[in-house]
Amino acid sequence: MESILEDLINDKQDDATLRLPPPVFLDMGGEFVDYVKGESLTARFPNRHQYENPFSYMQGGIIVALIDNTVSPLSYVVAPTSITREINTQFKRPITREDEFVTVKAWVEEITDSTISLKAEVRNSAGKLATRATVKAIILN
Secondary structure: OHHHHHHHHHHOOOOOOOOOOOHHHHHOOOEEEEEEOOOEEEEEEEOOHHHEOOOOOEOHHHHHHHHHHHHHHHHHHHOOOEEEEEEEEEEOOOOOOOOOEEEEEEEEEEEOOOEEEEEEEEEOOOOOEEEEEEEEEEEOO
16 A cells, blocks of 8 residues: 555645545545556455444445545546545445455546546455446536
């Protein structure tokens, strides 16, 4: 994770206030596992029992937080400072108690003068697709 983190920080040298990884990423036990400069970022998160809904599946809101925890650092390094405007998710299968971790891959779709469009996929421990997301961020000027 250290070399990926260094690459991310080096790619955003113009913003001294940037905190990578964000504190919530660390709180959720995230680790960066792959970074393709200007294109994609992949992170892995443990599946913790406190994330379960009443059916013992990972709660949807937690899944969205994991997506945001991966998409946001990528958006920080590919464009000027931005904030997430919307995250649209499609849940395909649950993250179950048996899944030790989930992997989130985010990639850039389009960057304009005012927005960043990204996509993300969440996969369970077996590598099966659990959730897809599209994300729009607004560039702050």
